[in-house]
Amino acid sequence: MVKxxxxxxxxxxxxxxxxxxxxxxxxxxPCKMLAPILEGLSEEMxxxxxxxxxxxxxxxxxxxxxxTNIPAVLVMKDGVKLDILVGFKPKxxxxxxxxxxx
Numbered sequence: 001m002v003k004x005x006x007x008x009x010x011x012x013x014x015x016x017x018x019x020x021x022x023x024x025x026x027x028x029x030p031c032k033m034l035a036p037i038l039e040g041l042s043e044e045m046x047x048x049x050x051x052x053x054x055x056x057x058x059x060x061x062x063x064x065x066x067x068t069n070i071p072a073v074l075v076m077k078d079g080v081k082l083d084i085l086v087g088f089k090p091k092x093x094x095x096x097x098x099x100x101x102x
Contacts, residue, residue: 002035002042002050007061014051014077021031021051023062023072030088031071032101037072037091041098048098 010055014021017024024031042050055062055070073085075098082101
């Protein structure tokens with residue numbers, strides 16, 4: 001399950017273990033296409049925590065991580081940014097990128 005979080009929750013939860021954070025917006029077409037892919041991956045990759053951040057609601061957090069284009073998928077381990085995937089990507093590409101960082 002992809003959990004929608006705010007900045008406070010991000011600072012409490014996404015900094016533990018391996019986290020995939022989808023920065024998106026409700027008006028973003030590619031973001032809507034990416035959401036079910038990440039939902040599916042969250043069910044397959046149970047060792048990874050999946051989150052969603054709305055850039056319109058959490059602009060300071062987006063700015064902190066340099067998110068200027070969406071969708072942007074931030075991959076973190078123990079609070080350290082490992083990679084950011086920008087734009088829509090197919091499921092196998094996203095899964096491969098996450099697995100390469102595990």
